[in-house]
Amino acid sequence: MPPKDDPETAKLRKELEDLMNKIKEEQKKVADATMADACASVADAPRVRLVTRKMLKGHINKVNSVHYSGDNRHAVSGSLDGKLIIWDTWTGNKIQVIPLRSSWVMSVAFAPSGNFVACGGMDNMCTVYDVNNRDSTGAAKITRELLGYEGFLSSCRFLDDNILITGSGDQKITHWDLEKNVKIQDFVGHNGDVVSMSLSPDNNTYVTGSVDQSCKLWDARSPDCKQVFFGHTADVNSVCFHPSGQAFGTGSEDKSSRLYDLRSDQQVAQYAPPSGQSGFTSCALSSSGRFIMCGSDDNSIHIWDTLKVQHNGSLSGHENRITSLSMSSNGMALCSASWDNNVRVWG
């Protein structure tokens, strides 16, 4: 039973509701066509033929996260076996194995420069390793341990070698200056855990997805929320920017994937799995933005044509839930991490 509101609050609530309705109306006005209709003239996309090019074996427990470096070749994966592995995804070789202090890693990030990797999870902190520096035991050197979270670390991304943005289970978004080892700012971003984050191609903005079922667009330099996107009916597990920087795709627990547009300030397309039974844990977009790929808990990766809103196919091979996808920036290879202890490179 929620506490009874005083008249002032009630009035505010009423106003809020009215505004919400007004916005919905406005959105309807703007939504003058469906995506599929508007793109009807576009030729059908060919069927995507991706096969596993490399099976990256080495983790001995669930792999929770994978992320490509900016060089399109190296990727880092983090697993519950307490290791980060840096892979050469082309040869399939392990470049480096980084033992972690805590095995509960939930998110990893590779700096675009390839110099640093960051990881964190249920240890409630974010650890940054310098890939090019080894300590006396031969493991990568810890350059920063970022503390102060009241919840698990769920997502992290490098803006560049100096600035790291993290989202965490305490609903906060934090910007770190790695050079100075100080928090630039932190602020409550969502009404629920921040689960996923994606940087825009120009690095000026980023979107976050949260268990509060919304996605938000942020300025990379200030704590102001620029836009809010509703629509999902369950946790938004993954967000991924469209390469044009004008839209982003999502993957959600509510068994749908959606495309939101920043310019029209709303959802423009919804992609549903053919079975209707697959919740999505991760998503990625192809370099022309034509395909959206979503890792699912039904062990496969579903692919849709974003424009014609058609299911293009699915990639199977993993033997357990897929936890994370990462597309190389040139669009040539897709990395997927799974609970089956493997990372696969699709090409």
Next chain:
Amino acid sequence: MVTMNAEKSGGRRRMDDGNPSGQSGSGPQGGGSGSSGNLRPPSVRVLGFATGVPSVAEAALAAAEAASPAAGHRPATLAQTSKEDNPNAAVYKKMEAIIERMQDENTGVPVKTVKSFMAKIPSVFTGADLIQWMMKNLDIDELSAYREDLYCLALSSQQRSNRLSLCPADEATHLACLMSSHGYLFPIDDHVLVVRNDNTFYRFQTPYFWPSNMWEPENTDYAVYLCKRTMQNKTRLELADYEAENLARLQKMFSRKWEFIFMQAEAQSKVDKRRDKLERKVLDSQERAFWDVHRPVPGCVNTTEINIKKICSNSTRLMATPAATPAHLISRQIQMLKQRLDRRNIKLSKVAESYISFFELYIEYDPFFTPPEVPNPWLSDNAEFWEYEKQVKDVSARRVKRWAFSLKELLADPAGREHFSKFLEKEFSGENLKFWEAVQNLKTLPQQEVPDEAKRMWDEFLGPDASIPINVDGKSFETTKKNVEENPDRWCYDEAAAHVYHLMKTDSYSRYVRSPMYTDFLNGSKKKTSVKGIRSIVSFSGRKEAGAT
């Protein structure tokens, strides 16, 4: 045939979690038979292979440590932080409260040492006794309430389907099963953790192994444990089939470290052998039950296996909801929504159009549609792709074409940047690009060099006697001046750089794209690289900035 003599129940005292090392593991403890439940078995410890493959000396050291158990190895921070965070913590607390009552000396479940044939079975109780005790001591509402709580945990659907109303005996059995599935009590000779209302024997788990201690045993520990089991030449300790399989798998996995694991196992087994026989029995079974919880028999529910992200978020969501939204939060939301209403939004049809043009623009560069010029390294087993990306000479027409999409694309390509700067030099407007590059460079400098570099840049580009003066509008000039004087940080030039970028984009860049220098270069590169699949020249009119800004 079976005689029972009542005695103190084992495993009653709750051990201080922080200091179990007070219990020395070398040598029998207490001397008495049966009062062994509260011993800390030395064999389970957490010592990760933090340093890769250890040297022999290190291994010996580690083995020595293993022999003299010290719990300090547990990652202290983790244990501390996650104990409260663990979503199961509340349920564990409840279960532990029941266990505490069950283990009460006078009113608890009768724990006995059973004599059967030649051997003695220490510190056990029967399933029937347990269920009877639960029915007597826990009222039915309480039972079902506990059951509801336990359902919050990830349990099998089969167990879920039993959710219909149950008679008290079933209810009690069910709760017992759930508690057993978390390893608080366990059947003495079965790997499957269930409780039956009959004369099978059960034992309490020692508090040290309770799941509330946030055990995250590693595979190495499991390997040591299994390895140790093979050393004890007893039928009761023989490995089950699945354990043997696991051992083989682990042995393969840790092949290089196996020597180390073997040494640890040997050391632990030595310590175990010095123990009193009955005590050892109890410890062996408790340890086995611990692993039955954490590495369950195939087909059993692993209660420690939960989607940690989801469980954690559920707990925080519960915390977040009860708080009512205060008025100022609402008004802030209203303000945001009002702003949102003011936004001019683009029609969906227009948006779709822009997607299409973006897609058309980039179709040549999406390997899903057009095979890349340099063979896809994953398809061709050829790594020349990465060299090609970096090279500045002999760029293909396809790559050059991309420069015309947007200034961003042009500057992203090292060859493009170089060509553009040549063009600007010819136009005598190279300073803009130089300034922009300097600003980008500033962002990658070490912190201590930033203020100096910012000052230097001021003198070079904006100051009164600037060597390469740039043109910025008055407003950004003032802001930048203030920034550099007061707070020369990484971003102090951002506004000026944005202005300069805009200038380049609207002025020099559009002229560059139309210039003969660019078209010549494009045509030249076309001749040089007669790559198959390149289409006719795309007309750049109108589409330049269509989707890519």
